[in-house]
Every structure is written in C-alpha cells, then in structure tokens.
Amino acid sequence: MQRYFTDQPIQLQEVFSVTGDTFHHLVRVMRAKENEQAEFVAANHQVFLGKIKSIDEKSAEILPVKQLEHAVEMPIEVTIACGLSKGEKSEKIVQKGTEMGARHFIFLPTEFSVVKWPAAKIARKIDRLQKIAVGAAEQSHRAYIPTISYCGSLRELMQWPGKFKIVAYEESAKQGEHTQLHHQIAQMQANDEVLALFGPEGGLSTQEIKKLTDAAFISVGLGPRILRAETAPLYFLTAISVFTEMR
Amino acid sequence: MQRYFTDQPIQLQEVFSVTGDTFHHLVRVMRAKENEQAEFVAANHQVFLGKIKSIDEKSAEILPVKQLEHAVEMPIEVTIACGLSKGEKSEKIVQKGTEMGARHFIFLPTEFSVVKWPAAKIARKIDRLQKIAVGAAEQSHRAYIPTISYCGSLRELMQWPGKFKIVAYEESAKQGEHTQLHHQIAQMQANDEVLALFGPEGGLSTQEIKKLTDAAFISVGLGPRILRAETAPLYFLTAISVFTEMR
Incomplete structure (x- = not known):
C-alpha cells in the first residue's frame, strides 16, 4: 500500500x-x-x-x-557521512541508505574527493537529495524521512556529539580485520546514536584516518572484499539491521 | 592495486x-x-x-x-535468482551482488515480471551481464567471477539441487517475521550451497510462494522495511557475510 x-x-x-x-x-x-x-x-x-x-x-x-503499530525504524539512530563522490553516487547512497534504515546523511569534502560542491549549489543539491529521501522513505515504508546535510570539513564532522563514531577503512579489511564492526555493534543499545564515515572513490588518506582515530573514531573493516564508495554504507546499515533487528 | x-x-x-x-x-x-x-x-x-x-x-x-593468501570469498556459495525486472536493475544486481560476494546469478521470468527476455536476445544479455561481473569481480578483488545464467521458469528453478533454498518474501517482513533468516544462516556450514530467490518489482505472487514452500523453499523476511527488487539481494548477501565472515 x-x-x-x-x-x-x-x-x-x-x-x-x-x-x-x-x-x-x-x-x-x-x-x-x-x-x-x-x-x-x-x-x-x-x-x-x-x-x-x-x-x-x-x-x-x-x-x-x-x-x-508495526515498527519499521532501526533501534539505532545511524548517521551516514560520506566524502563527496563523482556522478550520481550521492543520490544512490541516499536512496538505498534510506531503504536500509539510515536516519541522517552528511556529505563532506575529504582529501581524495575529486568533486566539490560549490557554495552556491549546496542548497540545491541538498534539496534534490532530500526529495530522493522522501521518495525512498515512502517506498520503503519508513516512519522517518532521513535528514540530509552538508559539512564543510572533516574537522567540523569530528565535533559530532553522539556516542559511537566509526570510520570504514579499506586497509582494515585488507589486513583481515573482521571483528571490530561486530564488536562495536554488540555494544550499541536502543536509541544510541552512531556516526559512520565513508571515504569517496579513492578512500580516506592515512593522515585522515590518523586524525579520526586520534579523535576517538573506531576504524572498522567491512568484510574481506573491496566495496565501492556507494556500496560500503549499505553493508554497514545491513550489519546493524542484522544484529539488532533479526534475532 | x-x-x-x-x-x-x-x-x-x-x-x-x-x-x-x-x-x-x-x-x-x-x-x-x-x-x-x-x-x-x-x-x-x-x-x-x-x-x-x-x-x-x-x-x-x-x-x-x-x-x-588473503581469503576474499564467502565460505558459503550463494546463488542469487531474480525475477526479471525493468530497466537496469539486473545490471545493478550483478554489479553490487558481485561486490557483496555472490557466486552465481540466475535470471528468470516470474508471474509479475513486466519485461521478458526474448529468446533471440538472451545470449547477448547474459554476455553483457557477464562482462559487468568481470569488472565488479576485479574491482572488489574477488577470486571468482560469478556465473550468469537464464532459467526459463520457476518450475525449472525448483529443480536446483543444493541444500538451502530460500525465498525472500515481503509479506514475511510485513508480518514481523524477523528470525527465519538468521535461523537458516546459523545452520549453514563452509562450502554449503544456497539458492536465494527474489521477486521482480511487484514481488512474487502468493501462488508462486505456495509452490515454492511446497517444494521445500524457506520463506524469509529481510527486516522490517520494504526493499526494492535490486536492494533485497544485497541485504541477503550482507547478512550471510556478517554472520559467517565478521566474527
């Protein structure tokens, strides 16, 4: 319906x-x-x-x-933050991430971002992504429309006040790190707020990862295969769903 | 690299x-x-x-x-079968499903499929999807290129010989069925073969679900939100990865 x-x-x-x-x-x-x-x-x-x-x-x-009364919202309030990517990747992330249960999306420039959002166009881009979020939320029978916002820098993002701050790091996966994601999710309780940061196509730089882990971000691998920038957030959201909604 | x-x-x-x-x-x-x-x-x-x-x-x-020596393949050999969908959905399913670790893809006409693959075009379509699989397998650092095939009917698909036969059913999710997927995955062991069937945009008909469950397919929900035809297989593959590779 x-x-x-x-x-x-x-x-x-x-x-x-x-x-x-x-x-x-x-x-x-x-x-x-x-x-x-x-x-x-x-x-x-x-x-x-x-x-x-x-x-x-x-x-x-x-x-x-x-x-x-059927509960459709994830018990954990997930914010997906993504480095600016080329093409329609941000649209795909918002559409699929909304289906998968994200509550907020933040887009930000990172070191390896090959595109920029010029200041004059940010409002229009947010507006377009917000419309996509409404459509996807209706289609997937959500009770919340996810919010979309732009953040000017990694430094600003690091001020995020919630409890769990996670960064997806490809090198973790390559080095065979497979337990940290589960370990983090196992500690989450209903209504906890989680921020998960994903790099653009080229990933995050080792300097960025260092700054983030110095600022108490936990670096996690998302399984042994290399995921595209727009696929990684879906893996993360599904992992949260599987561990908190499926048992 | x-x-x-x-x-x-x-x-x-x-x-x-x-x-x-x-x-x-x-x-x-x-x-x-x-x-x-x-x-x-x-x-x-x-x-x-x-x-x-x-x-x-x-x-x-x-x-x-x-x-x-780094293992990149899922311990479970997953075959994703999908009802024929409109537009570029089959391409997206193959591209993202390959990143997510699927080993085989089967496309088949089902009752609510609004498109058909004319006999004369099947080979060309398979060929195109196979190329997408190669690209995605290289990009995601897989050790296997997933196979792509076409199956003429649900009856034929039901002859599939492997151990676990699963069908994703939206109504299961709507009815709050949240445990069967985990229950099934918990029974799987390394090298088990799993077939998972997903409907096209309109889903599978109640008659199709009845035929499938009569033929020992297990009907599972994929969480409380309604997922698009091309998103549901990604949820399923991630659930298998999370339960078998992440702990």
Missing part, C-alpha cells in the same frame, strides 16, 4: 486534508478514488491507515481509520 | 603472458610500465602478485613474484 508523509498531527477518526505533492501523487498519479485507502505518517512519526472521504480539485479529505 | 582474471595456470616465478582485454586495460588504460605490479587470478582461483617483465604491441610478460 502507498505511504505518504504529512507534516500534520493525525488522530484516529479526525479528518485531515492532503494537498500539494501528496495530493498530486495520490489522486493524479495513483488515481485513487473515494473510499480507497493509503498509509499516512503524522508529524510525530505515528503511522495511520487512512480512507479517502472526498476528493476536490486540489485537496482530498482523509479519515484515519486505524493506527499501524 | 589492480586485479585481473586470467584463464591460465599460474606458478611462482614462471613467466606468463597477458593479451586481449587484460593487456588493453593494464597497458593502455592504466598505462602500466615495466617493473610495475598488479594482481592476477589463476584459472584455479589462486591469486598472485605479478611484476611486468616486458611489454610488446599486443601482450605483456608477467613474472609471478608472490602468492596472496
């Missing part, structure tokens, strides 16, 4: 309206009719089954008939 | 030649010079560090100087 995010408080049996993009998708794209149903996420992330009561030119009236 | 697959037996200190695509990539694309090194995978999947002894117009002589 189609799911839509709203910025409204929703209460059972209290009719609310949808307009704008949601109305357009529901009525024009999906061609929904009166009495058909869809899922609606309230501003507080509760999810409701809603029945369409009436359809006007630019809005539809929705009656919330049931609250859905 | 760049890695290349060869179809040759390779032995330490015994010079061999590379030609064709490998020569082209090594010498023309990477502009490698004499005395530089790359990794070469022998026909028997052993991996060697090789030094370039000499470069001619169409071939290069390589001296294997060291055998690399």
